[in-house]
Amino acid sequence: xxxxxxxxxxxxxxxxxxxxxxxxxxxxxxxxxxxxxxxxxxxxxxxxxxxxxxxxxxxxxxxxxxxxxxxxxxxxxxxxxxxxxxxxxxxxxxxxxxxxxxxxxxxxxxxxxxxxxxxxxxxxxxxxxxxxxxxxxxxxxxxxxxxxxxxxxxxxxxxxxxxxxxxxxxxxxxxxxxxxxxxxxxxxxxxxxxxxxxxxxxxxxxxxxxxxxxxxxxxxxxxxxxxxxxxxxxxxxxxxxxxxxxxxxxxxxxxxxxxxxxxxxxxxxxxxxxxxxxxxxxxxxxxxxxxxxxxxxxxxxxxxxxxxxxxxxxxxxxxxxxxxxxxxxxxxxxxxxxxxxxxxxxxxxxxxxxxxxxxxxxxx
Numbered sequence: 001x002x003x004x005x006x007x008x009x010x011x012x013x014x015x016x017x018x019x020x021x022x023x024x025x026x027x028x029x030x031x032x033x034x035x036x037x038x039x040x041x042x043x044x045x046x047x048x049x050x051x052x053x054x055x056x057x058x059x060x061x062x063x064x065x066x067x068x069x070x071x072x073x074x075x076x077x078x079x080x081x082x083x084x085x086x087x088x089x090x091x092x093x094x095x096x097x098x099x100x101x102x103x104x105x106x107x108x109x110x111x112x113x114x115x116x117x118x119x120x121x122x123x124x125x126x127x128x129x130x131x132x133x134x135x136x137x138x139x140x141x142x143x144x145x146x147x148x149x150x151x152x153x154x155x156x157x158x159x160x161x162x163x164x165x166x167x168x169x170x171x172x173x174x175x176x177x178x179x180x181x182x183x184x185x186x187x188x189x190x191x192x193x194x195x196x197x198x199x200x201x202x203x204x205x206x207x208x209x210x211x212x213x214x215x216x217x218x219x220x221x222x223x224x225x226x227x228x229x230x231x232x233x234x235x236x237x238x239x240x241x242x243x244x245x246x247x248x249x250x251x252x253x254x255x256x257x258x259x260x261x262x263x264x265x266x267x268x269x270x271x272x273x274x275x276x277x278x279x280x281x282x283x284x285x286x287x288x289x290x291x292x293x294x295x296x297x298x299x300x301x302x303x304x305x306x307x308x309x310x311x312x313x314x315x316x317x318x319x320x321x322x323x324x325x326x327x328x329x330x331x332x333x334x335x336x337x338x339x340x341x342x343x344x345x346x347x348x349x350x351x352x353x354x355x356x357x358x359x360x361x362x363x364x
Contacts (some may be wrong), residue, residue, distance in 0.1 A: 024106025026323045043364040051343045061135050079113040083346040087339045092145040117146035119198045126191040129162045177201045196249050207254045220325045225256035229305045272294045307363045
């Protein structure tokens, strides 16, 4: 090999670290999702929903982006149940469509990201089995947006016990952590330990299988690590204000700014010292006001501020990198937030909550 060949080889290696061999159809997907995001409900629409009764909300949703789901489910469900089922099915279909029109490396990243819905669904099924919920009640909370097919999810829901559900997951990455958790915590009265195990399994696998050698992967990993920080911060705040004992797997490894060791130290601090310590982190400015009030008024506002922080960060970085995985994640997070807000309003109306109480539960 002569000097020119070596130079070409070295240049190719450097380029491959920056540009993936199969980069996927980023311009097409990002353009489509920018258009889709423009159709999401703006904050003023939620204000209108807050002035409506459930039938009016249902009718408005059924005339817009959720029309197909309301038509297909309208003969089986009504009221809040119809709203919840239609919005969940729309969310699943939306994510599936994104995966369908994505190609190459982009499709691979999206597929890894939406595996979180497999985790959500397993948690939902296990929780339902613990509390004796009917198969139908469990199914109404399922969002078939991950790698498990709808038929496979129905098969899991139909299992009689938690043990049967865990055994049915043999061959998936979730089986071993759930079996180990079952052995370590015999006689569990809830699914909390299982949920912790699933969350750790998902993020550990996601970080381990995404090589930071290409720009799309680096952007994706940075966002996921920021997400882990938010999850850990939420856990930290609950542990601190609730004076709860720190469990073995309380925090998830791999955060962007906060190590597990630092989090464990902070969990033992008094509230005022914790606030001073958190002031050194970049995210603090976005949530500081609600955090300072949390010692007296509780965590609800602070936790919503964290969710808003994620929305803002996703949108900001999507604008900085308009032809990357980030606009895709931005849309997917914003879409889920829309569904969450709609369901909060509908359920709040049905429960007779005051309008201002419902408004304060929304993330806008």
